[in-house]
Amino acid sequence: MKTEDVLNEFRKVDALLEGHFILSSGRRSPVFLQKALVFSHPETSEKLCAALAEKLKAxxxxIDVVCGPAVGGLIPGYETARALGCxxxxxxxxxxxxxxxxxxxxKKGERVVVVEDIVTTGLSMRETFDALNLFDGDVIGGACVVDRSNGKTDVGLPLVSLAAVDFPDYDANDLPTELEAIPAIKPGSRGLK
Ligand SMILES: O=P(O)(O)OC[C@H]1O[C@H](OP(=O)(O)OP(=O)(O)O)[C@H](O)[C@@H]1O
Ligand SMILES: O=C(O)c1cc(=O)[nH]c(=O)[nH]1
Ligand SMILES: [Mg+2]
Incomplete structure (x- = not known):
């Protein structure tokens, strides 16, 4: 699958949102990929994750274990593991x-990969690696459905993405005027009370 094919799956279910969004990192963006809408369609999830699994195998x-960080990684993690048979x-x-x-x-010797829905700064992926490294086993890399950094984010291990895009994001204290004019919303779960 190419990046455009993946983005079309988001467009089909109106999951490529425009507005003013607070990302998990605290950075702001005029674009948000509402992955929950895409993953609410099991056949789409299966198709995307089968393609991601092929890239992971290559x-x-x-791979013995896939870890999907909650909430966003739960469905792609599970579905990718199903495609890999792990x-x-x-x-x-x-x-x-x-x-x-x-x-x-x-277990000792098990090869573990982290599968995320979206990578932007890579912070969530690195936090997941840290959590897993407290256990036995070898954490060998990461994967995501969409890499919003277009390959620029360094997560400290090899990262495989199904799609790579270059959506803008900004420091909250340095917003372009068009974003300042729109109230910000935070769709993700980090920091939810
Ligand atoms: O690369 P990063 O800058 O860390 O951003 C990507 C993370 O942001 C989202 O999670 P979020 O914390 O918003 O919660 P969610 O999983 O519930 O969507 C997404 O699921 C990734 O985990
Ligand atoms: O960086 C994020 O938090 C993020 C961006 C995005 O487009 N979608 C998402 O679920 N999270
Ligand atoms: Mg997440």
């Missing part, structure tokens, strides 16, 4: 800190 070879686990935030809970374990 990059990493054997185990699916997830991390979640506990008092804001990305954590592996619920009795999930990673």
């Amino acid at each position: 990059q990493f070879g054997q 185990r699916a686990i997830f991390t979640e935030r506990q008092d804001g800190k990305m954590t592996l809970r619920r009795g999930f374990d990673i």
Whole structure:
């Protein structure tokens, strides 16, 4: 699948939003990919994640465990694991800190990949690597459906993306006038009370 094919899946379900958005990192953007709308269609999720799994196999070879960070990584993580025929686990935030809970374990020698929906600054991916590195097993890399940094983000390990785009984002204290004029909304779950 090409980047345009992936973006078309977002357009089809009106999930390529325009406005003023507060991203997980706190940065602001006039564009937001509302992945939850895309992943509410199981056949679309299956198609996207099967394509991502092919890229993962080509990059990493054997993969034993896929970890999808909650909330956004849950569905793509599970669906990619299904395509790979491996185990699916997830991390979640506990008092804001990305954590592996619920009795999930990673055995020595198991090769683990983190699958995110979206990567922008890569902070969530790095936090997930840190959470997983407290366990046995080898965290070998990451993947995402859309890389909003167009390949520029360094997550510290190899990163595979199904689509790479260059959507603008800004420091909250340095907004263009057209964004300042629109009230900001925060669609993601980081910091939710
Ligand atoms: O690369 P980053 O700058 O970290 O941004 C990407 C992260 O932002 C979103 O999560 P968010 O924390 O908004 O919550 P969600 O998973 O509930 O959407 C998305 O699911 C990624 O995890
Ligand atoms: O950076 C983010 O938080 C982010 C951007 C985006 O387009 N979609 C999303 O779910 N999160
Ligand atoms: Mg997330």
